[in-house]
Amino acid sequence: MSRLHCNWGGASRRHLVSMLRSHGHVPTPFSTGTDFLEASHFLHPGIAVLDVHLPDMPGLLTLQELLSRRRDIPIIMTSTGADIRVAVQTIKKGADDFVEQPVDDQILLETIDNTALLLEERIDLQKEKIRVEIFLDRLSKREFDVLKELANHDDNYSVAKKLNLTVRSIETYRSRIMRKCGTSKFADAVSMCRGYIS
Structure with a gap:
């Protein structure tokens, strides 16, 4: 079981949440990048499934902002009709993986399982980030x-x-x-x- 933060639009988000729940995951859905980022300070460590095309802000901008705030949320980016250039760009910007839409449920589940292996290390990185920030504030x-x-x-x-x-x-x-x-x-x-x- 993984805790997931799903930032997709409309019907796709509803299908994603339903599918993930049916496989024992705990998804938290968000409809906009702004909502997701506002909640990011309070979210439990988990995996973000983030659409490149969000209604209010570019997914890549959401990705970069999230990375500056949290180290304990590995990120899977996704996009409709993406070419290899988009996938490479998201990885270069710091995403851990990329899945093309329409998403094959099994491929996404396998990607989530693989990304979950990073979570413990990322939690340690977040703890270190907090420790350094406390030190610098002093x-x-x-x-x-x-x-x-x-x-x-x-x-x-x-x-x-x-x-x-x-x-x-x-x-x-x-x-x-x-x-x-x-x-x-x-x-x-x-x-x-x-x-x-x-």
Whole structure:
């Protein structure tokens, strides 16, 4: 059994929900990308089945926005009459799989089963994302600036000059950052935050 978040239009969505329930899955239907994204903060981890063509916003935009918010929702994209270019584009944008409409129920069920194998790893990624966000929220603006500059492989002297600080101040900020991160090595703090600071 998988928890599924289904973002399709009209009759197709109703058929999809009915079919998934009949196979023991727990689908939550959404009719628009906006509704789905508004609910995304409160949804349980699960698999999203997302149509490329949504009534209110492009499915690819919904995909990108969801990926920025949640790491614990693997995504299967689907589209009517899609060519290989559309499928490749959705995968490049971060979807985990693609199924062409009209969907063969058995193919979709197999795709869901395969995608479900990713879920545990994605739940761990979401927990890590939350941990990093909490850590970054605890940093002062100056600590964040120091972390960001040092993460770009600048040395203490270069960062001190760039931020108009002394080298001793940079060392103090490094110590504070490590303490807030709960690590004894500054490189570990940088590694943890890479991908979250730019």
